[in-house]
Amino acid sequence: MTAIPLRPPRRLVDLTLDGEPVRAPEGSTLLDACRAAGKDVPTLCQGDTLTPKNACRVCVVEVEGARTLAPACSRRVEQGMEVRTDTERARHSRKVVLELLASSTDLSTTPRAAEWIEEYGAEPDRFGADAARVAEEPKVDNDLYVRDYDKCILCYKCVDACGEQWQNTFAIAVAGRGFDARISTEHDAPLTDSACVYCGNCIEVCPTGALSFKTEFDMREAGTWDETAQTETTTVCAYCGVGCNLTLHVQDNEIVKVTSPHDNPVTHGNLCIKGRFGYQHVQNHAQNRD
């Protein structure tokens, strides 16, 4: 059994969400409070295992008395706060943010993007055919994973996971400025010349599919990727004694990618290169050998 550390009890804070009184633990975010109240606020750059960066601004809500909208993912609850999650003003900003993202990047593999675009009535095409796009080619520079920055919304999650929040490898950072900003290694060198240790923890947190297993990338290219035909089996990694959980995604009896449960109190979804990518030996069937 895993020991779950007990935290000291936290005071409850009273606030109102869309006119309804709610109570939320001190220090929690507006997003936590919204989710506890069953409200669906869209998020992209927010990650359950990372400190909010509040860069995407798709989760903005209206806080009474504030000049601007507040990002629900990072604004902490305060006593007496009056928050409205679904006003015309908040919906307008979410709509425009979705339009700006969808008109500049490829959101085709972003979970729920299409649903939100419809829900908020966003029309990414309204900026015209000449609207500038990120326009990046996929970077296929190693056998394990692909970086397709045409799908990148610059949420900083991979940078945070690679750097000080999890892996402490610091292989990537944001380079450039403004619309030209990109996730990059030093001097945009290929990953094989960088500090990357191929733990794949960046793939684990990527919200758009810009980072993906080479297997997934190739299968999508070939048109054989089919999530409805996949099973997910969570098991224990056999490489060392830590006992990390692996979730094996299997299609047609082949492991096609490996994730890890985010609620694991030890690893929080993080793995090493062996757990993440070292699965081929279990499916080197006799007929495949020379």
Add this chain to the structure above:
Amino acid sequence: MDLRFGDSKPTDEERTAVDALLGPPGSAWEGADDRTDADLRWARGGREARERRDLLLPGLHALNDRVGWISEGGLDYLCRRLTVPPAEGYGVATFYAMFAVKPRPATVVHVCTDLACAARGSAEVCAQLERAVGPAGSAGSGAVWQPSPCLGLCERAPAALAIRAGETPQTAVVAPATAGAVADAASAPHEAAAEPPAVAAVPQTGAEGLVLLRRVGVVDPGSLDDYRAHGGYAALRRAFALGPAGVIREVTEAGLVGRGGAAFPTGRKWSATAQQPDHPHYLVCNADESEPGTFKDRVLMEGDPYALIEAMTVAGYATGAHRGYLYLRGEYPRALHRLRTAIDRARARGLLGEDVMGQGFAFDIEIRRGAGAYICGEETAIFNSIEGRRGEPRSKPPFPVEKGLFGKPTAVNNVETLVNVLPILIDGAQAYARTGTDTSTGTKLFCVSGTVARPGVYELPFGATLRELLELAGPPETLRAVLLGGAAGGFVRPDELDVPLTFEGTRAAGTTLGSGVVLVLDESVELPRVLLRIAEFFRDESCGQCVPCRVGTVRQEEALHRLKDRTGAAAAGDIALLREVGRAMRDASICGLGQTAWNAVESAIDRLGAFK
């Protein structure tokens, strides 16, 4: 952390430049040439190694100043010395417009194409340069020229700044610029004609009632004795007599509010910082004056540098800070030189250092140069920039008074705000508050540029009208509009010139005082072109962190491109688009840049009837 470095090696020049800043490497692990036995027992890690991260920006400057660009080997060596991951070092180097990570000639000429210079013929200078030297960005004969955002030389528009890297880096300001003079400065910056003194930018010199500008042109900016002979250091003496709480009381009672644009009460900021239990406290002087059309801080720093040093010392004393950072924009070589001299001399005389004026108060000032990023004037981006990170704004709360520079309580003030503290202490809060209006006390500096007879910095009591200011500066015969507050400000029509120049007065009139920009445009102006330039500025200067600003500023510029030659019904669709994007930028951006990026365009459409 376990850092991985590449194989590229620094050149001797790069190594010397970095070592001049950081000292020789302590070990082969830090990039020393030969490995010795001692290296096998050498370790530096943890906090001690990471603590020097804030030297990354000075280090990048050292490399850029020496060779003109930042090579892989040079960056790698710097990162190794400072225990900075190379990917992050690259991210920081590519954030700043004055740095390049690709080879370029040692001499780079920045030709201002911003609002004030455009109103004074910068397009013609660029066209001539293109014919004589080649297109922007193309290297020829040891120099390259590039268009630049506002250089803060608007009173002498059009302006250019030549920077030559080398053992002793050279700079030359060419203003007013002609293509010939720019080409000469590019080939021999050291032989360029000397700049006129700072006082040339103050048409009111000698007039009654000058407070902040009273010493500009009167004192020798290099002489501490002259400064003291003109009332210098009387305010600090008075501050020591009052005690920190007394200083804050005076500043609060005087009603001083921030002059950087936000108009936050300075006394409240200081008192909130002083009360924080966490230590140490820091003071940051925001001298990253980059709002297009603003040059008042430059004139103060060039003409009366000791006043800023004294004011920072007072602010440090009041807020309990023993270290002040003066973040100066990278495009101000003369201000840098004068302030360096002033700090050295003040330190030599015991006016900075361990025991200021023998009062047992320790305070020192360090200058940090910006490197071409408007966003670094944002009050939290400036912390990230000083700390050696990308100059991206932080989200608030927490506010700087609580967690600012290095995560510690910090008071951050604009140059003009700080200099106001001196007359408050010398004459007392009541006397100070007698000038101006009830809610905007004291005097204000205005940067008048564009098509006026006498452009320059003007000092007027709050409450004077725009008309009075324009009369002083010599307005054009046919006035089209005045841009108040810079690119983040708003336009005023010729029939609105009686707007009182106060924070509340301009707000009531639907515009802003901002940083004091008064850009005058006559009938000859092509408004769509001005708006396009503003949109380009924000697109270039957006840090890229949040979506509304990163992509919104691009969409705004694209719409204004389409609108360039359209009016009426043909323009309606794009104007509606601009409004929608503008509203989202204002509501949902992280910082003031995105929140104000649509202000000027909106006011041009609504108040001036642009595209009608």
